[in-house]
Amino acid sequence: MNVRVYLDHAASTPLDPRVLEAQSPFFSAANPSGIHQSGQQAAAALTQARQNIAKLLAVKPQELVFTSGGTEANNLAVWGLAKPGSHMLVSPVEHPSVLLPLERMSVKFGVELEVLPVNGQGLVDPVVLKSRIRLNTALVAIQWANNETGAVQPVTELAKVTQKAQVPLFCDAAQASPSLDLNPAQLGVDLMSLSAHKLHGPKGVGLLYVNERLKLEPLVLGGGQERGLRSGTENLPGIWGFAQALALAYQERTKRVQNFLALTQTLDLALEGLGQPVLEPQTPVLPQIRSYLFPGFLAQRLLMRLDLEGFEVGSGSACSVGNDEPSPVLLAMGLDPALARSVLRFSFGADSRPESLDRLREVMTRILRQP
C-alpha cells in the first residue's frame, strides 16, 4: 500500500491530538443543567468554552448558539428568520445546507427566494446586492468563502450594504475559519456559522453566531438549552474541543497560513501544464483550497486513480457517492457541465506538508496519459 496523502481537508480535518486531550475530561461530565456540584462544574466548563470562543471571534458569549454541526447552524439561521411573505436573497454558490432549507422554506412559507448573480469566480458584487434588496428583504445569505473553490466573498463590502439597508447578513464561514480572522460583529455580519471539524476539532459540533439584536425561532425544541435556541443536553466534550481547536487555529494562524501558501505553491508547480486552476489568479482565495480543471477527463475517474496511488483528494462537495452530476457551484460560475465534471479539489490542513506532494506530478502525468 502506498503512503496515504490526505488532501481533502475541506471535507474534514483530522482531530488535533491536543484537542482530543483537552476534550477527554469532559466525556464523563454531568449534565450542565444539574443543580448539583457535578452539574455546576459542567456548566462552568460550558461557560468557559463559550467565553473563550466569544473572545476569539470578538462577539458576546450570549451571541453564540452551539449546534450539532455546520449544517444545523445553517438550518437554524435560515429557518430561524423565516417570515411568511418576506423576500430572501441568496448566492447560488452556497452549500446545500443553506440553499436547500431556503428552497424548502420558499415553498412552505411563501417566502420569495431570489438568487443573486455571481461573476465567473463565484463572487457577489456588492453593487448588485444593493440593487436587489427590498423593503421586505428578511435575510441575505452569502457564504464567507466557497467550499469548492476557496473563493472569498467581499464580506466587508457586502456587510456595508446590508448594514445600511438594515437587513441581516448571514455568512457560512465553515471553510473560511481555518485561515481567516473572523470578526463578524466588527464587520457587520449578523449571523455566522462555523463547524469544528473543519479546523481539526471534533465532528458533531458547530455554532451559529447571532447578533443579539436579532430574534430567532428555534428549530429544536425541548429543555430550553442555549437560551431556548437549541434544546438538547449540551455536547460538552465537543464544545470544549471546538474551543480548543479554534484557540489553536488563532494562535498558530501565521504559521498555518504560511504552510498553506507553501503547499499551494508546490501544488501549482506540480500541476503546471497538467490542469488549469478554476479561479483566475487575482481572485481572493483561501490559501488552503485549490481547485483544478482537467478538461477531457472525468473527476470521478481521476479521484479513483489518484486514490489508488495514495493521493486522497475531493471533487466539488463531498456529499454523495456515485453521483457525477456537475456541481451547481461550478455551473453557477458559468462553467460548462462537461468541464465542471472534470474538477478536482485539493485542500490542505495544518498537518499537510509540501514534501508530501513530491510524487504528485509524476503520478498525475501518468494518470492523465491513461485513456
Next chain:
Amino acid sequence: MKVVVGMSGGVDSSVAAALLVQQGHEVIGLMLKLWAEEGCRDNRCCAPEAVDQARSVARQLGIPFYVLDYKQVFKQKVVDPFVGTYLAGATPNPCLSCNRLVRFGAMMEEALALGADKLVTGHYVRLEEQAGRFLLKKGLDPRKDQSYVLYQLSQAQLARCLFPLGGMEKSQTRALAKEFGLEVASKPDSQDLCFVGDDGYRGFLARRANGAFGSGNFVDTQGRVLGRHKGLPLYTIGQRKGLGLSLPEPLYVVRLDRDKNQVVLGRESAREASLALVDQLLWQQDPGPYWGREVAVQVRYNSQERFARLEPHGPLAKLHFLEPVKDLTPGQAAVFYDGDLLVGGGILLG
C-alpha cells in the same frame, strides 16, 4: 495479477472478491451507479444499502472500493432501447444489453484502464480456454446458472473475464461467505427490472410514453373483436388475468400484433408453437457443426430447457422444437446449448 471485481454487496460478488484476495491477487472493487426512474426508488442493482454493504465487505477484505456514476450511459445504452423495443411491440430483456454494453462493456473499460488483467464477477458460469478460444459453460449449480444473460459477450470480453463461482453450488458460496466471516444477506433474486419503480414496468412504460399507448382491439385467433385493450405494451404473452374482459372460456394473450394494434387472444392450445425464428444471431461456437442438429434451447431466463433442431434460414436461424413450447415471446433471447456448452443465441421473432 491485478483484478477488478464488480461488487453488488450481495453474497456472490462478495465471495468472488474474497476468493481473489485469498489467492493473493491485487483486488479493486467497483460498483456502477445505474439510472433509475426519477422520483422512484434507487436502481436495485446499486441502492444505498447495496453500496454500504459492498463498501463494508471491501473494508473487511482490505481492498479499495469505488462507485462510479454510470447513470447516463446506462440510460442511453440500456433503458432507452428497452423502452423503444417495448413500444414497438416486443418484450426485450435489458439484462442482456446491460451485460454486453455496461457491466462487461463500460466496467471492463474501467478495469482495463486501471491496469487490471481481469474483470471478476460473481456469475454462476464457467469459462474454459481451448485452443485460444473461450468456451462459456453453464454454472455447475443448475438452479443458479446465469450463462443465458451472458451469451452476447464477445470473445474479447470473455478473454478478460473471471468467474470464480462457476464451479460452485450456491450452498458452497454461502458456506464460504461464512468461512470468510462476510456478513452479507443473500438477497432474493428479483424478477423485476432494476430501474423501474414499485409499480413495475407497466407504470414505467406508461410514464415514458406519456400515456401515448394507442388502445385497440382484443381479437381472437380468427380476428373476431372481443373488446378493447389499453395499449400493446401493457400485455404479455401468456397473460390471462387482468384483461378486463368477461369471456365464456379462459383465453390467453398469444400474440401482440403491432401492425394492426391488436392483442390476439387464444385458447390454451394456441399458446403452443413448434417453430420459431431467431434473429441477431451471436455465436460462441462455430455454428457449422450444429446446423441440422438438435440443441438444447432456453427461451427465457431461468426457464426449463427445450430441445429443438437448429436450421439455417437466410440470415436467421429456425428452431424446430421436438415438443411444442408455450408462450414464446418475441424480443426475448433464445440461447442454444450443447450439453453445458453455450453455443450461441439470438432474439426471438414474432
